[in-house]
Amino acid sequence: MKISRLIKESSLPTLDSELLLSCVLQKSKEWLFTNPDFGLSNELLEKFNELQKKRREGVSIAALVGSKEFFGLEFKVNENVLIPRPETEILVKEVLKIQPKSLLDVGTGSGCVAISVKKNLSNCEVWASDISPTALKVAQKNSQKLGVKIEFIESDLLEKTSREFEIIVANLPYVPQNSVEIEAGVKKFEPSLALFSGSDGLDLIRKLLIQISKLSQKPKFVLLEFSGDEQTEVLKIFTSKIFPNSKIEILLDLAGIPRVLKLQS
Ligand SMILES: C[S@@+](CC[C@H](N)C(=O)[O-])C[C@H]1O[C@@H](n2cnc3c(N)ncnc32)[C@H](O)[C@@H]1O
Numbered sequence: 001m002k003i004s005r006l007i008k009e010s011s012l013p014t015l016d017s018e019l020l021l022s023c024v025l026q027k028s029k030e031w032l033f034t035n036p037d038f039g040l041s042n043e044l045l046e047k048f049n050e051l052q053k054k055r056r057e058g059v060s061i062a063a064l065v066g067s068k069e070f071f072g073l074e075f076k077v078n079e080n081v082l083i084p085r086p087e088t089e090i091l092v093k094e095v096l097k098i099q100p101k102s103l104l105d106v107g108t109g110s111g112c113v114a115i116s117v118k119k120n121l122s123n124c125e126v127w128a129s130d131i132s133p134t135a136l137k138v139a140q141k142n143s144q145k146l147g148v149k150i151e152f153i154e155s156d157l158l159e160k161t162s163r164e165f166e167i168i169v170a171n172l173p174y175v176p177q178n179s180v181e182i183e184a185g186v187k188k189f190e191p192s193l194a195l196f197s198g199s200d201g202l203d204l205i206r207k208l209l210i211q212i213s214k215l216s217q218k219p220k221f222v223l224l225e226f227s228g229d230e231q232t233e234v235l236k237i238f239t240s241k242i243f244p245n246s247k248i249e250i251l252l253d254l255a256g257i258p259r260v261l262k263l264q265s
Contacts (some may be wrong), residue, residue, distance in 0.1 A: 001045060004036035012055055020051045023065040058185025080134035082194040085110040087253045088171050090260055091223050092116045094251065098221055100124055100166035104207060105174040106129075106157060109194060111139030111150065115225050117169075118148040129153040129161060132193055138154035157208050164217035170208060171225040176201040202226070202234055205261075213242045222263040232258040239263060 003021060010017035015209065022029050024040070024047050040048065050217050059072050062068035062083040068227065070084035071092050078084050087132055093241055095117050101124060105114035108128035118126040128150050130136050141144050143150045153160050175195045182195070197204040211223060226235060232250050239248050246265045253259040 001037050001040060002036065003032055003040070006040065006045075006048065008124075010052060012052055016055055016061060017052070019065060020048060020055065020062050024048045024051065057188075058183070059189045060185060063189060067149055067185060068110075070110075070112040070121075071087075073112075073116060073146055075110045075112050075115075076138060076145065077110050078138060079189070081188055082140045084110055087255075087257075087259055088113060088225060089116075090251060090253055091169050091171060091225055092120075094223055094260065094262065095167060095169060098167060100221070102131065102165045103127065103162060103167045103169065104165040104219075106168060106170035107194075108139050108152075109135050109171075111142045114139070114150050115143055115146055117146055118143075118150055119146060125151075126151065127151045127161070127163075128166070129155040129157075131156050132191070133160060133192075134146065135191075139140075144261060157204070158215075160209040163213040164215075165219050167221045167223065167225040168212060168219045170205075172204040172208065173197040174205060174226045174231065174241060176202040195198060200234060202229070202231060202238075205235070206238060209239060209242060218265055220265055222261070224261045224263075226261060228258060235261050 007014060007017050018029050018032055024044050025163055054064060060083055062077055067074050071089050073085055091113050099121060103117060103124055103126050103158040105128040108114050108130050111128055114126050114128035117124060128139060133154055136154055140152055155161060173195050174197055177196050177199055189250050205226060212218060236248060243263060246263050249262040250258045251262055
């Protein structure tokens with residue numbers, strides 16, 4: 001069947017079917033526009049139909065095509081990592097304002113934060129950790145593909161890290177365990193290790209903050225992603241107790257939602 005007819009007759013939004021066809025044919029979207037009469041073989045048609053079925057079940061386009069753009073770079077993704085979200089770019093932007101000489105990204109997933117920082121700050125020594133060895137494999141592949149040198153460590157939060165860092169950043173899981181707000185497709189197809197963290201979503205963030213407070217050489221800055229007003233209140237109270245002498249700021253994302261806790265000692 002011809003490309004133009006497949007797009008017209010697909011029950012998916014046009015952009016989705018174009019992206020899936022590009023993936024199946026290994027061609028750009030522009031190529032599709034200039035070759036509307038190209039006919040798919042039965043094998044490719046079967047592949048396209050399979051992807052359409054999964055998309056209708058709620059799998060994200062990024063997971064289906066195996067890549068996602070973040071901070072202007074293309075990251076490979078698979079079922080072992082969270083698909084990078086645009087709101088996380090705020091962490092990278094903030095780091096670039098500070099221009100640190102060393103950074104640790106805790107819970108690096110696809111490596112999107114650590115790699116984007118290193119791409120833009122070549123003099124910064126970047127370390128990235130994750131508890132998941134399969135996520136670290138994806139991050140390592142992305143760092144090779146994008147040509148940056150990052151030190152990767154498999155670690156439960158700071159357990160295996162010993163050196164001093166000027167900044168610690170983290171987008172750890174922060175979805176409350178029984179959240180009803182999370183989209184079905186996200187819950188079903190993204191790793192739960194990357195999503196959930198206790199009843200209010202803040203267990204891992206609290207644990208990390210406690211670990212940081214006990215370091216003999218504390219970082220000058222800590223940037224932690226979270227979400228919303230409720231978590232803001234809990235985090236402000238908790239953080240001011242264990243870091244009484246630090247400046248605490250809450251940064252908003254582009255939608256005006258509280259998104260990052262910034263701690264400066
Ligand atoms: C929300 S995802 C974020 C991934 C990536 N930083 C991003 O922004 O796309 C959280 C990541 O934290 C990792 N993680 C979960 N528990 C952890 C722990 N105890 N120590 C280190 N990493 C952890 C997960 O494996 C996952 O890759």
